[in-house]
Amino acid sequence: xxxxxxxxxxxxxxxxxxxxxxxxxxxxxxxxxxxxxxxxxxxxxxxxxxxxxxxxxxxxxxxxxxxxxxxxxxxxxxxxxxxxxxxxxxxxxxxxxxxxxxxxxxxxxxxxxxxxxxxxxxxxxxxxxxxxxxxxxxxxxxxxxxxxxxxxxxxxxxxxxxxxxxxxxxxxxxxxxxxxxxxxxxxxxxxxxxxxxxxxxxxxxxxxxxxxxxxxxxxxxxxxxxxxxxxxxxxxxxxxxxxxxxxxxxxxxxxxxxxxxxxxxxxxxxxxxxxxxxxxxxxxxxxxxxxxxxxxxxxxxx
Amino acid sequence: xxxxxxxxxxxxxxxxxxxxxxxxxxxxxxxxxxxxxxxxxxxxxxxxxxxxxxxxxxxxxxxxxxxxxxxxxxxxxxxxxxxxxxxxxxxxxxxxxxxxxxxxxxxxxxxxxxxxxxxxxxxxxxxxxxxxxxxxxxxxxxxxxxxxxxxxxxxxxxxxxxxxxxxxxx
Numbered sequence: 159x160x161x162x163x164x165x166x167x168x169x170x171x172x173x174x175x176x177x178x179x180x181x182x183x184x185x186x187x188x189x190x191x192x193x194x195x196x197x198x199x200x201x202x203x204x205x206x207x208x209x210x211x212x213x214x215x216x217x218x219x220x221x222x223x224x225x226x227x228x229x230x231x232x233x234x235x236x237x238x239x240x241x242x243x244x245x246x247x248x249x250x251x252x253x254x255x256x257x258x259x260x261x262x263x264x265x266x267x268x269x270x271x272x273x274x275x276x277x278x279x280x281x282x283x284x285x286x287x288x289x290x291x292x293x294x295x296x297x298x299x300x301x302x303x304x305x306x307x308x309x310x311x312x313x314x315x316x317x318x319x320x321x322x323x324x325x326x327x328x329x330x331x332x333x334x335x336x337x338x339x340x341x342x343x344x345x346x347x348x349x350x351x352x353x354x355x356x357x358x359x360x361x362x363x364x365x366x367x368x369x370x371x372x373x374x375x376x377x378x379x380x381x382x383x384x385x386x387x388x389x390x391x392x393x394x395x396x397x398x399x400x401x402x403x404x405x406x407x408x409x410x411x412x413x414x415x416x417x418x419x420x421x422x423x424x425x426x427x428x429x430x431x432x433x434x435x436x437x438x439x440x441x442x443x444x445x446x447x448x449x450x451x452x453x454x455x456x457x458x459x460x
Numbered sequence: 461x462x463x464x465x466x467x468x469x470x471x472x473x474x475x476x477x478x479x480x481x482x483x484x485x486x487x488x489x490x491x492x493x494x495x496x497x498x499x500x501x502x503x504x505x506x507x508x509x510x511x512x513x514x515x516x517x518x519x520x521x522x523x524x525x526x527x528x529x530x531x532x533x534x535x536x537x538x539x540x541x542x543x544x545x546x547x548x549x550x551x552x553x554x555x556x557x558x559x560x561x562x563x564x565x566x567x568x569x570x571x572x573x574x575x576x577x578x579x580x581x582x583x584x585x586x587x588x589x590x591x592x593x594x595x596x597x598x599x600x601x602x603x604x605x606x607x608x609x610x611x612x613x614x615x616x617x618x619x620x621x622x623x624x625x626x627x628x629x630x
Contacts, residue, residue, distance in 0.1 A: 188543075189522075189539070189540060189541050190538070190542070191542070236607065243610060245514070246514050247512060247513030247515065316579055317578065329543070332546070336543060337513060338579065339546065339630050340512065342574075343605070345579075346582045349581060350585075412581060413583070
């Protein structure tokens with residue numbers, strides 16, 4: 159760098175060194191990736207499915223971020239931050255994949271042209287356009303409940319991603335193959351906390367059990383495929399969530415029993431809610447701080 | 461940028477000098493992040509792969525590669541992302557491992573093999589081992605599975621009592 163000060167580099171949008179100013183060449187996480195849609199696959203379905211998986215990751219990452227500066231110990235704060243960052247990376251790739259097949263909705267017209275597709279999708283959709291499940295949108299609760307939710311969410315996601323490694327969409331398969339490594343340690347980290355809390359003191363046990371009881375109802379709409387998932391699963395692109403139910407149940411039962419926690423009754427299946435855009439007010443509250451800056455200053459770069 | 465780079469005619473040699481923004485002792489080539497460098501119709505095409513999905517250094521890596529190649533006289537450069545096969549710590553070269561240890565960071569062991577089926581739960585403590593990069597003692601313990609960057613865990617040596625970082629096997 160030849161600039162006099164680091165601030166000169168920051169203000170020089172055309173400096174291809176781009177040091178510290180993440181404005182140059184950082185736009186497309188799929189730069190150079192072949193984004194051709196496989197034969198016989200509806201691009202609108204593929205994009206909608208990527209939004210489901212991408213929104214789950216984006217929203218859970220944002221929930222985890224709420225623990226930063228508030229986690230019980232510094233090492234755990236770093237762990238939660240790392241986990242959120244992995245999920246945010248998965249969200250970027252998946253939202254970019256949705257954008258690459260043209261699934262942008264009105265977010266593209268609301269965002270300025272210089273904003274990449276994945277940012278337009280993250281910042282310029284309202285809550286009813288999000289396709290995340292109620293499981294990830296729910297409030298954190300206390301630390302025990304947060305770890306139970308992370309256990310359940312990462313168990314489901316890992317089971318789905320493990321199968322998606324064989325997806326007929328090579329981009330989705332590659333994102334899944336990478337994500338599996340990350341989700342495996344997210345799940346195991348959360349599981350170890352649930353063991354420690356459940357089989358810990360009377361108070362930690364009580365709180366962990368309350369967390370399980372609060373999270374469990376969110377299992378109800380996780381395992382019924384939307385029409386999009388059903389069509390894509392038949393085409394060998396997506397995973398039918400009903401196919402992972404048994405594995406998820408086995409993993410969660412194993413962990414809870416080892417943690418001396420009571421396994422609540424498995425809730426009866428209901429039609430997809432979050433996947434259909436039906437959310438409670440907690441998602442709107444979560445998105446407000448996430449989207450506020452981009453909406454107030456649409457041309458801002460950082 | 462050095463004068464040596466400016467006169468180099470081999471784009472691969474230039475790309476191989478670019479270092480990692482978070483582990484500046486290592487080049488992107490040492491890390492296995494630099495996947496390929498080739499010339500296609502007067503364009504230098506560089507393939508890089510992210511270490512983790514959320515690796516925030518990808519943008520800087522891309523910019524550093526462009527800057528190095530432009531400085532060396534290659535005007536037409538394209539840096540592409542390659543997602544498959546997914547990066548693994550097994551791709552860190554022997555030279556890279558030596559440089560990590562010299563920088564006080566314990567290099568990774570063999571990465572776990574992931575089969576096609578369900579991923580088994582690991583409820584016990586992580587079974588990683590790493591010799592202390594400072595005194596060489598194998599008697600070390602993990603303090604935290606997560607560190608300052610996604611790729612590192614925190615450990616402590618029971619012999620010399622010094623804390624150190626360890627690149628996690630993935």
